[in-house]
Amino acid sequence: MNKSRDTQYHKLVKKLISTERTELLKSVFEPLKPVEIANILLQLKLQHQLVVLENLERETSSEVLNNLQDSPSILGDIVKQLSPDRLSDAITDMPQDDAADFVGLLDDEDASALLERLPEKDREELTYLLQYDEESAGGLMTPYVVAIRKDQTVAAAVKEIQKFIKKEGLELFYTAYVVDEYDHLIGTIGTTELLLAERNTLIENLMNHEVVAVDQDLDQEEVARIAKEYDLVVVPVIDKHLRLIGRVTLDDLVDVIVEEHNEDLGHIAGTGDEEVTETSVLRASGDRLPWLLVGLFGGFLTAIVMSFYENALVSLPDVTYFIPLVAALGGSIGIQSSSIVVRGLATGAIQTTDMLVRLWKELRVAFLNGIICSFILAGMSWYLTHDLGRAFTSGISLLIVVCFAATVGSTIPIILKRMNIDPALATGPFITTTSDIIGIAIYLGFAFNVSFSSLLSS
Amino acid sequence: MNKSRDTQYHKLVKKLISTERTELLKSVFEPLKPVEIANILLQLKLQHQLVVLENLERETSSEVLNNLQDSPSILGDIVKQLSPDRLSDAITDMPQDDAADFVGLLDDEDASALLERLPEKDREELTYLLQYDEESAGGLMTPYVVAIRKDQTVAAAVKEIQKFIKKEGLELFYTAYVVDEYDHLIGTIGTTELLLAERNTLIENLMNHEVVAVDQDLDQEEVARIAKEYDLVVVPVIDKHLRLIGRVTLDDLVDVIVEEHNEDLGHIAGTGDEEVTETSVLRASGDRLPWLLVGLFGGFLTAIVMSFYENALVSLPDVTYFIPLVAALGGSIGIQSSSIVVRGLATGAIQTTDMLVRLWKELRVAFLNGIICSFILAGMSWYLTHDLGRAFTSGISLLIVVCFAATVGSTIPIILKRMNIDPALATGPFITTTSDIIGIAIYLGFAFNVSFSSLLSS
Numbered sequence: 001m002n003k004s005r006d007t008q009y010h011k012l013v014k015k016l017i018s019t020e021r022t023e024l025l026k027s028v029f030e031p032l033k034p035v036e037i038a039n040i041l042l043q044l045k046l047q048h049q050l051v052v053l054e055n056l057e058r059e060t061s062s063e064v065l066n067n068l069q070d071s072p073s074i075l076g077d078i079v080k081q082l083s084p085d086r087l088s089d090a091i092t093d094m095p096q097d098d099a100a101d102f103v104g105l106l107d108d109e110d111a112s113a114l115l116e117r118l119p120e121k122d123r124e125e126l127t128y129l130l131q132y133d134e135e136s137a138g139g140l141m142t143p144y145v146v147a148i149r150k151d152q153t154v155a156a157a158v159k160e161i162q163k164f165i166k167k168e169g170l171e172l173f174y175t176a177y178v179v180d181e182y183d184h185l186i187g188t189i190g191t192t193e194l195l196l197a198e199r200n201t202l203i204e205n206l207m208n209h210e211v212v213a214v215d216q217d218l219d220q221e222e223v224a225r226i227a228k229e230y231d232l233v234v235v236p237v238i239d240k241h242l243r244l245i246g247r248v249t250l251d252d253l254v255d256v257i258v259e260e261h262n263e264d265l266g267h268i269a270g271t272g273d274e275e276v277t278e279t280s281v282l283r284a285s286g287d288r289l290p291w292l293l294v295g296l297f298g299g300f301l302t303a304i305v306m307s308f309y310e311n312a313l314v315s316l317p318d319v320t321y322f323i324p325l326v327a328a329l330g331g332s333i334g335i336q337s338s339s340i341v342v343r344g345l346a347t348g349a350i351q352t353t354d355m356l357v358r359l360w361k362e363l364r365v366a367f368l369n370g371i372i373c374s375f376i377l378a379g380m381s382w383y384l385t386h387d388l389g390r391a392f393t394s395g396i397s398l399l400i401v402v403c404f405a406a407t408v409g410s411t412i413p414i415i416l417k418r419m420n421i422d423p424a425l426a427t428g429p430f431i432t433t434t435s436d437i438i439g440i441a442i443y444l445g446f447a448f449n450v451s452f453s454s455l456l457s458s
Numbered sequence: 459m460n461k462s463r464d465t466q467y468h469k470l471v472k473k474l475i476s477t478e479r480t481e482l483l484k485s486v487f488e489p490l491k492p493v494e495i496a497n498i499l500l501q502l503k504l505q506h507q508l509v510v511l512e513n514l515e516r517e518t519s520s521e522v523l524n525n526l527q528d529s530p531s532i533l534g535d536i537v538k539q540l541s542p543d544r545l546s547d548a549i550t551d552m553p554q555d556d557a558a559d560f561v562g563l564l565d566d567e568d569a570s571a572l573l574e575r576l577p578e579k580d581r582e583e584l585t586y587l588l589q590y591d592e593e594s595a596g597g598l599m600t601p602y603v604v605a606i607r608k609d610q611t612v613a614a615a616v617k618e619i620q621k622f623i624k625k626e627g628l629e630l631f632y633t634a635y636v637v638d639e640y641d642h643l644i645g646t647i648g649t650t651e652l653l654l655a656e657r658n659t660l661i662e663n664l665m666n667h668e669v670v671a672v673d674q675d676l677d678q679e680e681v682a683r684i685a686k687e688y689d690l691v692v693v694p695v696i697d698k699h700l701r702l703i704g705r706v707t708l709d710d711l712v713d714v715i716v717e718e719h720n721e722d723l724g725h726i727a728g729t730g731d732e733e734v735t736e737t738s739v740l741r742a743s744g745d746r747l748p749w750l751l752v753g754l755f756g757g758f759l760t761a762i763v764m765s766f767y768e769n770a771l772v773s774l775p776d777v778t779y780f781i782p783l784v785a786a787l788g789g790s791i792g793i794q795s796s797s798i799v800v801r802g803l804a805t806g807a808i809q810t811t812d813m814l815v816r817l818w819k820e821l822r823v824a825f826l827n828g829i830i831c832s833f834i835l836a837g838m839s840w841y842l843t844h845d846l847g848r849a850f851t852s853g854i855s856l857l858i859v860v861c862f863a864a865t866v867g868s869t870i871p872i873i874l875k876r877m878n879i880d881p882a883l884a885t886g887p888f889i890t891t892t893s894d895i896i897g898i899a900i901y902l903g904f905a906f907n908v909s910f911s912s913l914l915s916s
Contacts, residue, residue: 033668035687042807162654195653196620210491228716229493231709233691250708251689254715258686261719262801268726269797269885270790276802281819285826288794295790296831299783300838306779307842313778317771320778321764324785324894325757332728332753332887336746339727343720344734349500361739368743373754380758384765427727429790436782 010043017051026055034063041068042277046077053078061086062093069098070255071277072105079106088117091126097142097252100129104139137223138216140256141237141246146176148203150186155199157189175234178207183243185213185236213238216245221260224253225348264346267424268339291429298433302327305441312448318385319447322377322394323440329373329398330405330439331432337362337409338431342423345413355414359407366406367399374399390447397446401439408434468501475509484513492521499526500735504535511536519544520551527556528713529735530563537564546575549584555600555710558587562597595681596674598714599695599704604634606661608644613657615647633692636665641701643671643694671696674703679718682711683806722804726797726885749887756891760785763899770906776843777905780835780852781898787831787856788863788897789890795820795867796889800881803871813872817865824864825857832857848905855904859897866892 009028016025029037029052037056041049041064053061068075079087091099091114103111103126115123125143132138146164148157161176176194178187187207197206213236214223227235227250235253237246266272270291278284306313306323313320341358344350350358378395382388409431413423467486474483487495487510495514499507499522511519526533537545549557549572561569561584573581583601590596604622606615619634634652636645645665655664671694672681685693685708693711695704724730728749736742764771764781771778799816802808808816836853840846867889871881 033688039687039806158653161650165654191653192619192649195616195649196623228709228712229497230491231493233708250691250712251686254686254708254712257712257715257719261715261722264719265722265726265797265801268723269793271794271798274798276798276805276807279819281822281826284798284819284823288823289827289830291794292787292790292827292831293834295786296783296834299780299786299835302782303779303838303842306782307776310775313775314772317768317775318765320771320781321761322757323778323782324760324764324898325754327782327785328753328757328890328894329750331890332750335727336729336749339723340729340732340734340742343723347734348497349734361737361742364739365742365746368739369747369750372747373750376751376754377757380761384761432786432789436786440782 009040013040013044013052014048017048022051022055025052029056029060034060035067037064038067042071042074046081049074049078050081053082058089059093062090065090066094066098066102069101069105071275073275073283074277074279076105079110084114084117087114091118092122095142096125096129096144097140100126100139101134103130104134132216135220136216137214137218137220137235137237137248138246140220140223140252141216141248143246145236145244145247147179147183147244148176148189150178150180150202150204150207152203153199154194154197154201154203154206157194157203158199161191161194177211177236177244177247178203179244185211185238185242185244187211188236211236213244214248215240220253220256221346223248224256224260227253228257260346264342264424264427267422268335268427270428294429294433298429298436301437302440305437306444309444309448312444316390316448319390319394319444321384322381323443325377326398326401326439326443327436330401330435333366333369333402334405334409334431334435335427337366337406338413338427341410341413342427345417345423350414352414352418355411358414359410362406362410363403366402370399370402373402393447394443397443400446401435401442404438404442405431405435408438467498471498471502471510472506475506480509480513483510487514487518492518493525495522496525500529500532503737504539507532507536508539511540516547517551520548523548524552524556524560527559527563529733531733531736531738531741534563537568542572542575545572549576550580553600554583554587554602555598558584558597559592561588562592590674593678594674595672595676595678595693595695595706596704598678598681598710599674599706601704603694603702603705605637605641605702606634606647608636608638608660608662608665610661611657612652612655612659612661612664615652615661616657619652635669635694635702635705636661637702643669643696643700643702645669646694669694671702672706673698678711678714679804681706682714682718685711686715718804722800722882722885725880725882726793728886752887752891756887756894759895760898763895764902767902767906770902774848774906777848777852777902779842780839781901783835784856784859784897784901785894788859788893791824791827791860792863792867792889792893793885795824795864796871797885799868799871800885803875803881808872810872810876813869816872817868820864820868821861824860828857828860831860851905852901855901858904859893859900862896862900863889863893866896 012028013025016028041052044052053064056064065075068078091102094102103114106114115126118126129139129143146161148160157176176189176191177185178189180186187209188211189203189207193206212226212230212232214226216237216239223235233250235248236244237248239245266274270288272287272291274284274287341350374395377398378391381394382391385391412426412431416426417423470486471483474486499510502510511522514522523533526536549560552560561572564572573584576584587601604619606618615634634647634649635643636647638644645667646669647661647665651664670684670688670690672684674695674697681693691708693706694702695706697703724732728746730745730749732742732745799808832853835856836849839852840849843849870884870889874884875881
C-alpha cells in the first residue's frame with residue numbers, strides 16, 4: 001500500500017531539505033498521517049529527521065514521536081537533540097500509557113528533569129504509571145477507564161460516560177466496566193448494548209457477568225496470551241484488592257506480540273536486540289557479536305576435540321569429510337526440538353512438568369528421521385570410500401548424535417524455564433554450539449574406535 | 459493463569475472417561491469456557507476428545523470446535539469422526555467468517571456434502587465467503603457490517619442498527635461505517651460517538667472522514683500490518699468498486715500475526731508447518747524431514763569438496779580442526795543477515811529495490827565482526843599449531859567466508875521476494891547449507907594454497 005510511497009518520499013524529502021525548500025516540505029507532509037511520516041523518518045539521517053520534526057505542526061510532531069517508539073534506538077537519538085520544551089509538549093500530547101513508555105525510554109536524570117516541567121496533573125498521572133514495570137499489565141494500561149455502578153440506570157450510565165469524556169477528552173472506548181460499591185470489578189457492558197438499551201433499565205440487569213481481568217503485575221506477554229485466548233479487544237486491569245484500575249487495549253497488545261516475535265527471532269537468529277531499522281553499523285555489530293563469540297568458542301573446543309584424533313585423522317582422512325554434515329544435522333535436529341519446546345512453553349501448550357513426556361516424543365521424532373538420514377549417510381559414505389564397515393559406523397554414529405541433539409534440544413529450554421531464564425535463549429547458537437562439540441566428539445570417537453576394531457579384525 | 463489448571467484437568471478427564479463417569483465429566487466441564495475446554499482437549503487422545511465433545515451442550519461443543527481451528531491437524535482428525543449432523547450444527551452455530559475457515563479445512567468432497575446439508579441462507583453466505591482466498595481480507599472478513607447512509611440522523615442510524623441486530627443477531631461491534639448513495643465507503647463513526655450525540659444530528663456532520671480500508675484480495679499479513687500501523691481494531695473491507703462488503707476484526711488479525719510468527723519460526727528452525735500441539739510422531743517427523751534432507755545434501759557436497767583435498771588434509775591435518783568453526787560462523791553470519799532482511803521485508807522497512815544499500819550495510823557489519831572473530835581464530839590457530847603463517851591464513855580465510863555469508867544472507871531473501879517466493883525460506887537450513895559448502899571450499903582453497911606457498915618459500 002504505502003511501501004513504495006515511502007521510498008519515493010524519502011528521496012524527495014532529502015532533496016527538499018538539502019535545498020532548504022521548507023514550505024514545499026511542509027506541504028508534502030501535510031496530507032500524511034503521523035505513522036506514515038514516522039515511516040519516512042526511519043529512512044532519513046538524524047539531522048534530516050530533526051528538520052522534518054521542526055516543520056510539522058506541534059500535535060503531528062508529537063504523534064510522530066509516539067509512533068517512533070517501535071524503533072527505540074532511533075527515537076533515543078532524536079530525543080537527545082530535542083529541546084526540553086518540545087519534549088514536555090510531546091509528552092502532554094500523548095495518551096498516558098504511551099507517555100509513560102516514552103519517559104521510560106529516557107535516562108533517569110532526563111526523565112525526572114522532564115517530569116519536573118510537566119503540569120502537576122500530568123506529572124502525577126505519569127508518576128503513577130511509571131511505578132509499574134514497563135512490561136507488566138500496569139505498565140501497559142491506560143488508567144482512564146469508565147466504571148459504572150451496577151445500581152445505575154442506562155440513562156445515568158450514559159450521563160456518567162458523557163461527564164467522563166468531557167473531563168478526560170474523548171478517547172474511543174468499546175466496553176464500560178461495572179463495579180460494586182467497593183470498586184470491585186464485577187461485569188462488563190458494551191457501548192453498543194448501552195446504545196440500544198431502554199433508558200431506564202438497571203445496569204445490573206444488562207451487564208455481562210463473565211469478566212476476564214488481569215492483575216496489574218502480570219507480564220505483558222501473558223496479557224497478550226489471555227486477550228488472544230478469550231478474543232478480547234480490551235482487557236481490564238485490577239489491583240491486588242480486585243479493584244478496577246485501568247485497561248489495556250488490543251492494539252497495544254499487538255505491539256507486544258510483534259515485539260516478542262522479534263525478540264524470539266533475535267534469539268534464534270543470533271541478532272539479539274537489533275532493530276530492523278537500525279542504521280548504525282557499530283550498534284548492529286555489537287548486537288550480533290556475542291552470538292558469534294559463542295560459536296567461536298564452541299568452534300575452538302571442537303578443534304581441541306579433533307586435535308586429540310590427529311593420528312587417526314591422518315590415517316583415515318575421509319572420516320573428516322562428514323564432520324560438517326554431522327555437525328549440521330545435529331544442530332538442525334537440536335534446533336527443531338528446542339524451537340517446538342520453546343514455542344510450546346510460550347503458548348502454555350507445554351508445561352515445565354512435562355519434561356519426560358516431551359523428551360520421549362522428541363526422541364521418537366528424531367529417531368525416525370535419524371534412521372532415514374543415517375541410511376542416506378551410510379550410502380554416501382560407501383559411495384565415497386567403498387568401505388561398507390565404515391559406512392555402517394558413520395550411519396550408527398549419526399543416529400547417536402541425532403538422539404543426543406534431540407535430548408539437549410528438548411530438555412534445555414524446559415530447564416532454563418524452570419530456572420526463570422528466557423528459554424528462547426536456547427534456540428539459537430547455544431544449541432548448535434553444544435551439539436557441534438559433543439556431536440563431533442561422539443562421531444569421531446565412535447567412527448575411529450569401531451573402524452579400528454574392524455580394521456584390526458580384518 | 460489456567461496453565462496449571464489445564465494439566466490437572468486433563469489427568470482428571472482421562473480418569474473420568476476411562477471409568478465412564480460421564481455425569482461427573484459433564485459437571486467438570488460445565489463452568490469452563492469453550493477456549494479452556496479446547497485447551498484441555500489438546501492434551502487428550504482422539505477417542506477421549508470425541509467422548510468429551512459428545513458430552514457437551516451443542517453450542518459449547520460448536521464453540522470448542524471453533525477454538526480448535528488453531529490446531530488444524532488435531533481438528534482434522536476429530537472432524538473425520540463426527541457425524542454429518544453434528545458438523546452442520548457446528549457450522550450453523552459459528553460466526554460466518556469462522557464457519558468459512560472451518561469448511562476450508564475439509565476436503566472438497568466433504569465440504570460440498572456439508573454445504574448441501576445447510577439451510578439455504580447459511581449455504582449462500584458461506585459459498586459467498588468461500589470464493590475468497592482463505593488468506594485474503596475477503597477470506598478473513600465477516601460480511602455482517604453496519605453501513606449507515608451519510609444523510610441519516612443519529613436517531614435513524616440507531617434504529618437501523620437495532621433493526622440489523624434484530625435480523626442478524628447481536629454481535630459486538632464498535633464502529634459503524636458511513637456510505638454514500640452508491641454504497642461507497644466514505645467515513646466511520648464509533649458507537650460511543652453515536653451514543654453520546656444529539657439524536658437529530660446528521661451523520662454527515664458527525665462522521666470521521668478519514669477511513670482506512672483494505673481491498674478484498676489483500677493478503678492477510680498485509681491487513682494485519684495495516685491494522686497495526688494505524689492502530690485499528692476493525693478494518694473495513696471493500697470490493698473493486700470501493701463498496702463496503704465486510705469487516706475484519708483485530709482478534710482475527712491477532713491469530714494471523716501469531717500464525718505468521720509460527721510460520722517464520724518454522725522456516726528458520728526447520729520444523730515447517732508442524733504445530734506445537736502435534737501429537738503424531740509420524741506427522742512431526744514428516745514436517746521436519748525435508749529440512750534435514752537439505753542439510754544432508756549440503757553435507758554430501760561438502761564431503762565431496764573435502765575429498766578433493768585428501769592429500770593436503772593428510773599432510774596438514776590441523777587445518778581440518780577449524781572446519782566446524784568456519785562452517786558455524788559462516789552459517790551464523792548468513793542467518794543474522796538474512797533474518798534481519800526477511801523481517802525488514804515483512805514489515806516494509808526494507809524494499810526489494812534496496813538490495814545494494816542493504817548489501818553494503820550487511821557487509822560492513824559482517825566485516826567488523828569478521829575482523830574481530832578472525833583475530834581470535836588466528837590466536838587459537840597459533841595456540842594449537844604454533845605456525846604464525848597458518849594462523850594468518852586461517853584468519854584471512856574466515857574473513858572472506860564471513861563476507862561471503864553476509865552477501866548470500868542479505869541478497870537471497872530480496873531475490874526470493876522479487877521472484878514472489880516467501881523470503882523466510884532463506885532464513886534456515888538453506889542459508890546455513892549454502893554457506894557451509896562454499897565457506898568450507900573457500901577456507902580449504904585459501905588455507906592450502908597459501909600455506910603451501912609459504913611452506914615452499916621457507
